[in-house]
Amino acid sequence: MTFFEDYPEPPEHPPHTPPTSPAWAGPPADELPGVVPVSAFVHSGERVALALKSVDVYSTGCVLDLVWTVRRAGRTEHEWRDVLDKALTPRGPFQPGSDGLLVGVGFGDGRKAFAAATGPGTDDGAEDVAGPVLVALGGGGAGGNDQIVEGTSRYWLWPLPIDGRPVLVAKWDGLGLPESSLSIPVESFPEAARSVRKFWVE
Structure with missing residues (x-):
């Protein structure tokens, strides 16, 4: 027998169930999306390029996966340092104000969705939001050197557009x-949506 043989077991706590997020807030956590490869330029210039790499299609919306790159191309050391500061700050392209990457989606009926760090409001339920909603999910892989800086940016678009010809706009x-x-x-979205798989089947 040891001194700690009768050490009391900690009480069991019921598992915490997190609140359900509205559909406009982000992609479903239990789905493997269908992927639409795009690989098309939004802009390709002498010094900066932005492309839509692919679209991850979920049952409720889609994630736009953007890649961007900027090259020095004759900038002075001071000018290039300013570019790096703008691109590699902790918020990267998601800086507040017009110095950051502005992204939106326009629809043929005149509706517009502007990317934001959050959706319409944390207290709004999905049933209270008509959409469309565009939410900045962040990015990754941003890095640079003496000649080039590059990175990625991702955006959640809700609801899933399946007709018309929505346009991605950026500056x-x-x-x-x-x-x-x-x-x-979007003509490729219905087929991609049919390939969406659940991680767990109840």
């Missing part, structure tokens, strides 16, 4: 990217 004044646009290939 980044801080890095010299003018307002540019690209049609989103």
Whole structure:
């Protein structure tokens, strides 16, 4: 027998059930999306390029996966340091104000969705939001050197557009990217949506 043989077991706590997020807030956590490869430029210039790499299609919406790159191309050391500061801050392209990467989606009926760090409001339920909603999910892989800086940015678009011809619009004044646009290939979305799989089948 040891001194701690009768040490009391900690009480069991019931598992915590997190609140259900509205559909507009982000992709479903229990789905493997269908992927639409796009690989098309939103803008390609002498110094800066932005492309839509692919679209992850879920049952309720889609994630737009953007890649961007900027090259020095004759900038002075001071000018290039300013570019790196704008691109590699902790918030990267998601800086507040017009110096950051501005992204939106326009629809043929005049509706617009502007990317934001959050959706319509944390207290709003999905049933109270008509959409469309575009939420900045963040990015990754941003890095740079003496000649080039590059990174990725991801956006959740809700609800899933399956007709019309929505247009992705972007500009980044801080890095010299003018307002540019690209049609989103929604004609491929129905087939991609049919390939969505649940991680767990109840």
